[in-house]
Amino acid sequence: MTQDMSGVGEHYAATGVVLRIRAALASLGPEDRPLGTRELGAMDQFHTRGHGATAELAELAGIESTDRVLDLGCGIGGPARLIAASRGCRVIGVDLSEGFVEAARYLSLRTGQQQRVEFHAGSALALDFADASFDVVLLQHVAMNIADRPRLYREIRRLLAPGGRFATYDVVRGEGEALYPAPWARDSRDSFLLDAQATREAVEAAGLRVRAWLDDTPAARSWAAQLKAAASATTSTTSTTSATPGLGVVMGPDFPVQAGNHARNLLEGRVGVLMAVFEAV
Numbered sequence: 001m002t003q004d005m006s007g008v009g010e011h012y013a014a015t016g017v018v019l020r021i022r023a024a025l026a027s028l029g030p031e032d033r034p035l036g037t038r039e040l041g042a043m044d045q046f047h048t049r050g051h052g053a054t055a056e057l058a059e060l061a062g063i064e065s066t067d068r069v070l071d072l073g074c075g076i077g078g079p080a081r082l083i084a085a086s087r088g089c090r091v092i093g094v095d096l097s098e099g100f101v102e103a104a105r106y107l108s109l110r111t112g113q114q115q116r117v118e119f120h121a122g123s124a125l126a127l128d129f130a131d132a133s134f135d136v137v138l139l140q141h142v143a144m145n146i147a148d149r150p151r152l153y154r155e156i157r158r159l160l161a162p163g164g165r166f167a168t169y170d171v172v173r174g175e176g177e178a179l180y181p182a183p184w185a186r187d188s189r190d191s192f193l194l195d196a197q198a199t200r201e202a203v204e205a206a207g208l209r210v211r212a213w214l215d216d217t218p219a220a221r222s223w224a225a226q227l228k229a230a231a232s233a234t235t236s237t238t239s240t241t242s243a244t245p246g247l248g249v250v251m252g253p254d255f256p257v258q259a260g261n262h263a264r265n266l267l268e269g270r271v272g273v274l275m276a277v278f279e280a281v
């Protein structure tokens with residue numbers, strides 16, 4: 001059965017996100033002052049452990065300046081910008097959310113990176129790039145929104161050139177049920193978690209073999225514990241920066257609740273986090 005994407009689409013609809021981002025960045029100076037990618041803080045890294053995880057995934061995948069890189073489910077483009085800046089490569093991002101793509105383009109102009117990154121709206125399940133167009137495909141915190149994993153991983157395999165790498169950093173099922181709303185879904189209807197072993201089997205069935213495999217759950221739990229401590233230290237219950245500074249600007253006032261549930265899910269073992277790199281066979 002084809003997945004109805006409307007729930008995922010509504011969750012990430014991001015109405016007016018460019019205006020909110022522009023307002024949030026006003027304190028950093030006028031619109032025409034170029035921003036460094038790090039000045040955006042946690043705002044544009046929509047996944048567990050933020051910048052650190054993106055940098056580690058890029059290192060694990062061995063991304064080089066000549067690699068053609070595709071970031072699937074790129075969000076507002078933070079990972080693409082970070083990888084383009086740190087590895088010297090070009091990155092194309094694709095995301096289901098038109099609002100996020102608009103924000104990704106805006107932030108790339110603000111950071112002066114429009115020559116190195118480009119963004120398009122589209123679904124990871126139906127891409128019109130030619131076969132073997134990329135050396136690296138990234139997927140960070142996206143798979144849990146996609147029911148048809150065999151199709152997702154077949155599409156990724158199709159896009160990889162010989163010797164290409166698929167680098168994934170995703171939330172996986174743990175023991176017990178996840179709590180919602182989570183940062184990736186308002187309720188369980190738009191959440192399709194697999195455990196780490198089932199993820200591996202689904203990726204391998206698409207013609208990819210494991211090159212690096214890391215259970216990131218312990219690092220994710222430490223990060224969650226720090227966030228929880230920071231959140232309880234803040235006196236404001238409405239601040240969009242209380243749990244994960246910056247992402248509230250993108251996701252709106254419900255984000256602290258979503259982030260709090262993500263921390264609980266990690267700390268209570270309901271979910272884990274997997275970082276892995278596969279290569280095309």
Ligand SMILES: C[S@@+](CC[C@H](N)C(=O)[O-])C[C@H]1O[C@@H](n2cnc3c(N)ncnc32)[C@H](O)[C@@H]1O
Nearest residue numbers: 012045046047073074075095096123124140145
């Ligand atoms: C939690 S965010 C992660 C964004 C980005 N990868 C990052 O780490 O900053 C999940 C993203 O996946 C996108 N997404 C979900 N399902 C998708 C699909 N079928 N095709 C493309 N993007 C999708 C959402 O719109 C959202 O931007």
